[in-house]
Amino acid sequence: MGNKKNEQKKEYLATYKFGKTVVKIVAPPPMTKEESQRRLQDFYNALWDIWDSLSVEEQLKLNAEIEEEKRLENMRKSHDIK
Template identity: 45%
Template sequence: MERKYDVTYKFRKAVVHVVAPAAMTEKERLNRVCEFHHAAWEAWNSLPEQKRLEINAACKKG
């Protein structure tokens, strides 16, 4: 099976082949963004309330 690479780089003795992800529809892209968003909220909500308050306070300070 022959592999197709989107780009190949040569660095001294190393060869790096880059394979881009398959194209996706706008619906698939939005679904993936929604899944990331949901996972981020799950991670945030898994933190103890005190830790969330500390993080929020640190973010407001800059």
């Protein structure tokens, strides 16, 4: 938990209570379509920077893991396994 003096008052889109757990949904501030697109592009660029920082071996390993997950998911779907 943070210092109360440094915390900003947060606005929540919704609040749900599940037993003793409280889930607060935070919505982004209002923004123009252009600002939203710029933020998405910044996010996309950051992800590619992270990907490019990996070695070729790490990239190949991650790609193989994802392909295996897709293969298993397709098998589950075709056999209706959950």
